[in-house]
Amino acid sequence: MPECRIVLRNCGIVDPASIESYRAHGGFQALRKAKQLTPDQVVQEVKRSGLRGRGGAGFPTGMKWELAARSPGEAHYVICNADEGEVGTFKDRYILQNDPYGLFEGIAIACHAIGARTAYLYLRAEYHHLLGQLLRALKETGDAELGCHIEVREGAGAYVCGEESALMESIEGKRGEARYRPPFPPNHGLWQEPTVINNVETLMNIVPIIQNGADWYKTIGSGPCPGTKAFSVTGDVERPGVYEVPFGTALAELVVDLAGAVNVKAVQVGGASGRVVPAAKLDTPLTFETVLGAGAVVVLDASRSMVELATQNVTFFAEESCGKCVPCREGNQILLHLLTTLQQRSGKEQDIDALRELSEVMMISCLCGLGQAAPNSVVDTLEHFGDEYYSMVRR
Amino acid sequence: MANEDAGLRKQPSWYFTTAEPHKSRNDLLSFIKDVQRQRNGLSSEDIHGIAVAWGVTASEVYGIATFYSYLGTGPRARNVVRVCKSTPCCLKGCDRVAAEVERVLGIADGGVQADGSFSLSTVNCIGECDRAPAITVNEDVYQGVAAADVRNILSKYGAIQGGEDARA
Ligand SMILES: Cc1cc2nc3c(=O)[nH]c(=O)nc-3n(C[C@H](O)[C@H](O)[C@H](O)COP(=O)(O)O)c2cc1C
Ligand code: SF4
Ligand code: FES
Numbered sequence: 313m314p315e316c317r318i319v320l321r322n323c324g325i326v327d328p329a330s331i332e333s334y335r336a337h338g339g340f341q342a343l344r345k346a347k348q349l350t351p352d353q354v355v356q357e358v359k360r361s362g363l364r365g366r367g368g369a370g371f372p373t374g375m376k377w378e379l380a381a382r383s384p385g386e387a388h389y390v391i392c393n394a395d396e397g398e399v400g401t402f403k404d405r406y407i408l409q410n411d412p413y414g415l416f417e418g419i420a421i422a423c424h425a426i427g428a429r430t431a432y433l434y435l436r437a438e439y440h441h442l443l444g445q446l447l448r449a450l451k452e453t454g455d456a457e458l459g460c461h462i463e464v465r466e467g468a469g470a471y472v473c474g475e476e477s478a479l480m481e482s483i484e485g486k487r488g489e490a491r492y493r494p495p496f497p498p499n500h501g502l503w504q505e506p507t508v509i510n511n512v513e514t515l516m517n518i519v520p521i522i523q524n525g526a527d528w529y530k531t532i533g534s535g536p537c538p539g540t541k542a543f544s545v546t547g548d549v550e551r552p553g554v555y556e557v558p559f560g561t562a563l564a565e566l567v568v569d570l571a572g573a574v575n576v577k578a579v580q581v582g583g584a585s586g587r588v589v590p591a592a593k594l595d596t597p598l599t600f601e602t603v604l605g606a607g608a609v610v611v612l613d614a615s616r617s618m619v620e621l622a623t624q625n626v627t628f629f630a631e632e633s634c635g636k637c638v639p640c641r642e643g644n645q646i647l648l649h650l651l652t653t654l655q656q657r658s659g660k661e662q663d664i665d666a667l668r669e670l671s672e673v674m675m676i677s678c679l680c681g682l683g684q685a686a687p688n689s690v691v692d693t694l695e696h697f698g699d700e701y702y703s704m705v706r707r
Numbered sequence: 708m709a710n711e712d713a714g715l716r717k718q719p720s721w722y723f724t725t726a727e728p729h730k731s732r733n734d735l736l737s738f739i740k741d742v743q744r745q746r747n748g749l750s751s752e753d754i755h756g757i758a759v760a761w762g763v764t765a766s767e768v769y770g771i772a773t774f775y776s777y778l779g780t781g782p783r784a785r786n787v788v789r790v791c792k793s794t795p796c797c798l799k800g801c802d803r804v805a806a807e808v809e810r811v812l813g814i815a816d817g818g819v820q821a822d823g824s825f826s827l828s829t830v831n832c833i834g835e836c837d838r839a840p841a842i843t844v845n846e847d848v849y850q851g852v853a854a855a856d857v858r859n860i861l862s863k864y865g866a867i868q869g870g871e872d873a874r875a
Contacts, residue, residue, distance in 0.1 A: 396834050397831075397832070398832075399793045399794060399795070399831065399832040400793070400794065400795045400832060400836055401832075401834065402834040402835060402836060402837055404834075405834045405835075406837075436834070437775075437777045438833040438834055438843075439834065440846050441846055441847070441848055465737075466737065466740075467775075467777075468736060468740060468775035468776075468777045468778050469775045469776035469777035469778070470774060470775050470776060471831065482736065483733065484732070484733050485731075485732055485733045485734060485735035485736040485737070485771075486735075486736070486771065487770050487771055487774040488774065488775070489774075544836075544837070546795035546798075546836045546837065546839060547794070547795055547798050548798060552795075552836070552837050552838070552839070553837050554837070580794075584793070584794070610794055610795055610798075612798070616798070621794065624793070624794050624797065625794070628793065628831055631831065632831065634774075
């Protein structure tokens, strides 16, 4: 299956430094169209399109917007999540670099739909180099054109701030610790006001949906996952980069046909917390129900160690845990200790059992998605490559 | 300990010049960032000063400063080198790049040169792995870095002293 560019429609076509170029390619037409509709009509169109959040969880966007629009508050807010911290993802950066106006237009339509006057774009600190261009583009566009004000907020380096409630804490100028939920952001979000928070890529789908209609959108993709997904492909491939394909495309088409992987042993889909798919299952379709996350795809060839992969992933979570809850703060340290012991060939078979048991406990007892998903790669590599673990046990 | 307490009570020197435009609690994080940039670090005096200026406790400021990896207490090097160590960069040899930075600068991961010119930290994915391995120096990004490029890149930021080459 070839690439299908909806989200990346303007990348490489529109000059990201020229609003004239954006206008010449149909820019702001969808926003004008949306303004002629009532906010609720916009919400219903997005709801009917079946669009689901691209930040990892796949929550229905229209439903989120409806909840926020109907929720009473002194002000409503839209947040664009550009924290992009998942290991191996850079598709949001690619969009911010290549199509800032398209993103602003999507944000503006979201503001119209839920009755927000202010939107925040939360940019990870690592993307500070994009700030100048973004601010220039925002200034050039102007609040009058957008019908709302978009403010850029920079992070300060914390993976967990990509999690929506932690991100709101961070915009409020605090430590980025996850909140206990419920309440959820559509009811009590930023400053406890009704808030819609969406990933960059999610918001990039809004313009084409408004322009071409929900019926058109539903013809692309697969069943409960309409539309396309932008994947960031890295690792042992000839052509790393961002690829946009319809949902339901087989993993093999993405990594072998498009990115040029050879001699594949396994593919981790979804970043450090992603699922590990062995080569025998490369026909897995890419949907929220199978594997996905935010679409980081790391290809590992036959020379790579799966225990090492799991160790690197757990190291990441041990460092990025915000420390608020015990199973995550302590659990990741213990996982790491067990994995390191095995790698040093001083582990016992019981250590492998302990890895399994602790992983299960963390998945059900951690407060936020970081801790709940941290053991994923341990569980998957144990399932598909268990021999590698047992071969490391001290004899 | 006694010295630190004295430092905490001293009137922060920057207080009157930088305090005005940031008044909302929401701007505290970006304000701490600004102070760190202007003062090349955050001393306990700075932390206490910020707390007084914003009407929050010093522990709250400290809590924020220690939470985020782009903030931190203590002095900061003039040039901050970050080498990505996440899996996609690892698969493309980031270990060799990190080792070369260590060798050229004569510091280990997490270290700061004695004269405060350079610091090195290995970090998690910085979203530049379409061309791995990636490193940043201050706010500049370098992709597809080979160990052989390291010296050239770093020398753009000033004379390099203290590394193994210098000693040899
Ligand atoms: C630990 C953690 C990190 C996350 N990081 C991001 C991120 O970097 N970018 C993002 O868009 N969503 C991230 N999310 C998901 C957000 O919490 C949230 O679901 C998302 O921004 C909602 O937008 P969407 O519905 O458009 O996907 C993260 C979630 C967790 C638990
Ligand atoms: S699961 Fe981890 S990151 Fe999430 S709240 Fe608990 S300690 Fe913090
Ligand atoms: S893994 Fe190094 S930049 Fe993403």
